[in-house]
Amino acid sequence: MRTTSKTALGLAAFGMALAPIAGASPASAHATAHDFTANLTQLNDSGASGTAWIKLQGHTATVKVTTKGLLAGAPHAQHIHIGAKGQCPSNDTKGTGVNGALRVLDAIKDYGMIGQSLTTTGDVTPDSGLAVTRFPTGDGTYERTFKVSEDTRMALLKGKSAVVVHGVDLNKNGKYDGASKSELDPSLPEEATDPAACGALNMSQMNHMPNGGVQTGDGSTAASDNSSTMMGLAATALVAGAGGFVIARRRDAKQHG
Numbered sequence: 181m182r183t184t185s186k187t188a189l190g191l192a193a194f195g196m197a198l199a200p201i202a203g204a205s206p207a208s209a210h211a212t213a214h215d216f217t218a219n220l221t222q223l224n225d226s227g228a229s230g231t232a233w234i235k236l237q238g239h240t241a242t243v244k245v246t247t248k249g250l251l252a253g254a255p256h257a258q259h260i261h262i263g264a265k266g267q268c269p270s271n272d273t274k275g276t277g278v279n280g281a282l283r284v285l286d287a288i289k290d291y292g293m294i295g296q297s298l299t300t301t302g303d304v305t306p307d308s309g310l311a312v313t314r315f316p317t318g319d320g321t322y323e324r325t326f327k328v329s330e331d332t333r334m335a336l337l338k339g340k341s342a343v344v345v346h347g348v349d350l351n352k353n354g355k356y357d358g359a360s361k362s363e364l365d366p367s368l369p370e371e372a373t374d375p376a377a378c379g380a381l382n383m384s385q386m387n388h389m390p391n392g393g394v395q396t397g398d399g400s401t402a403a404s405d406n407s408s409t410m411m412g413l414a415a416t417a418l419v420a421g422a423g424g425f426v427i428a429r430r431r432d433a434k435q436h437g
Contacts, residue, residue, distance in 0.1 A: 213237040216336055218379030220247065222271050224281050224348045226376040232343040234260075234381065236328070236336055243298060245322040247345060250376060252318040254356060256347040257297075257310065257373065260328075260381070262335035264292030268342055268378035277370050278360040281350055284373055285363055291342040291378060295332035298322060298343075305329070310365060312372070336381060345377040 213235055220230035230247035243260075250256050269290050275282035297308040299315060304326045308314065316322050328336075335341040350371050351358060360370040 214337065215384040216341075216381040217384040218343050218381045220245075220343060220345065220377040220379035221268070222249070222377055223269065223273075223287075223375045224277075224350065225271065226250070226348045228345065228377040230345070230377060230379075232379055232381065233384075234336065236333065239327050239330070239333055240325065241296075241328045241332075241336075242325040243322070245298065245343060245345075246320070247316075247322075247377065248319045250319050250345065251347055251349045251354070251356070254347055254349075255312045255315045255317050256345050256376065257312060257315045258322070258343065258345045259294045259298055259309065260296040260332060260336075260341055261291040261293060261344050262295035262332055262341045264288065264340065265290050266335070266338075266340035266342055267291065267380050268344075276363075277374055278350060278358060281348070281370065281374055283363055283370065284346070284375060287344075287375060287378075291344055291380075292335075292340070295335060295341065296326075296328055298324070300324070310368075310373075337383075339380075339382060341381045343379050343381060344375050346373050346375055347371070348374045348376045350374070 214237075216232075216234040216236065218232040220228070220232060222228050226249065228247060228249040230245060232243070232245045234244075235242040245258060247256070267290050269282060269287045273282055273287070274280040275286035277283040277286075294306040294309050296304050297306065297311065297315075298304070299308050299311055300322070301314055302308065303311070304324075332341070347356065348371055349355070356369050356371040358369050358371055362368040362370050362373040364373050
């Protein structure tokens with residue numbers, strides 16, 4: 181399926197083309213560990229909330245995100261956004277979406293572009309920003325360890341990053357649908373990519389991961405033993421829950437074929 185120029189531009193704005201952050205420098209493999217936390221609050225009256233926790237040592241990040249109030253049975257793209265103010269818009273902020281819904285690009289000036297895609301398996305770069313079958317489904321806990329870019333590392337240390345979870349059932353009918361299409365990919369309904377929750381990441385004094393350990397991965401291998409099940413659930417949700425909401429991307433086919 182050939183990607184249109186409009187879609188390509190939208191994806192670039194979503195995070196595939198990141199401007200380097202000034203002052204970046206290589207980190208030592210034995211760098212001091214830093215902890216960051218975020219309180220995720222709803223956007224677009226989604227009813228979603230949660231917490232995010234990151235331990236950063238050098239370029240290795242251990243990430244845990246817990247969510248509740250998301251659309252059940254549906255995949256929810258989630259990312260570490262960087263490069264702007266490192267903050268989230270308020271829930272009552274109006275956007276350019278249906279009935280004034282806040283869309284992804286409406287809030288770029290607040291939380292920035294994608295630094296890392298919080299996928300369950302495989303690639304974690306901005307290239308996987310819309311790899312829907314590799315994101316968590318519904319509520320739950322995401323846990324993974326992977327390498328981050330220098331841009332992401334510096335944004336975290338400078339307090340210029342946020343965790344954003346996407347996917348909102350705007351019309352409250354239990355699935356992603358509607359005539360309004362995503363500004364990032366016109367093959368998707370707007371509901372699939374509109375932000376549902378956001379939390380600014382701030383340095384914390386915590387020195388341990390809340391509620392247990394984390395599965396490890398390097399950004400190219402499975403993050404947990406149930407990742408195949410998660411991918412299957414996501415794929416089912418795309419077909420059954422979104423009335424044909426399916427993404428088939430050659431890049432993913434090459435990476436995971």
